[in-house]
Amino acid sequence: MLFFQNSHQNDSTLGLPNLFSNQQRIEFSQFNAGINIERHVTSFILKTLLPVLFLIALGYFSFFLTAFAPKLAIGTNLILATSLFHLKLSSDLANIDYIILIEYFFYLVYMLAxxxxxxxxxxxxxxxKEDEKTELLLKRTNLFGKIFYPIILFGGIAAIIYSSS
Known part of the structure; x- marks a missing residue:
């Protein structure tokens, strides 16, 4: 912490109409305090972003499954787990009325889910259905997910980075 004293000067008429032509110099003494604040980026990233990265990887894994129930369960659990991390972050940060950068990543994970x-x-x-055409459609559906999931992910990250700079 840094403490120092100085003075501040202000020219004013003190609000009196008869002093409008000649202003009075007012000098205030000031006592200043300076505080250096450091951000612990690595611990923040490990606590907040690493679990979100695992969730993103889990979402991509769902396209390698061939049953409906696990795919749907992964999608809904992605929303649930991400919302819990999002809620924890919101409760850790005191009364911020605007959207911070990491919240855009949470919104991206919601979109991916x-x-x-x-x-x-x-x-x-x-x-x-047991015909060849349907089997081909199911394989193409998984292939569609495998291709477009990373495109949505990296496109969203690029949009977040572009809009924050």
């Missing part, structure tokens, strides 16, 4: 759920639902529409 909705994408997983939509692909799972589309996959479920073709499940149970």
């Amino acid at each position: 909705l994408f997983v759920i939509l692909v799972a639902l589309f996959y479920h529409l073709g499940e149970g």
Whole structure:
């Protein structure tokens, strides 16, 4: 901490109309305090971003599954787990009324979870049918998810970085 004293000068008429032509110099004494604040970036990243990265990897893993129930469970659990991390971050930061940068990453994970759920639902529409055309459609659905999930992820990260600079 740093403490120092100085003075501040202000020219004013003191609000009196008869002094409008000649201003009075007012001098105030000041006592200043300076505080250096450090941010512990590595611990913040490990506590907040690392679990979110694991959730993102789990969402991508869902496209390697061939059953509807696990795909849907992963999508809904992504929303649940991300919302818990988001809520914890919001409670740790005191009364911030604006959206901070990391919240955009949470919103991106919500979008990815909705994408997983939509692909799972589309996959479920073709499940149970035993013809070759349906089997090909199910494989293409998983391939679609495998390709577009990273595109959404990296496109979202690029948009977040671009908008924050």
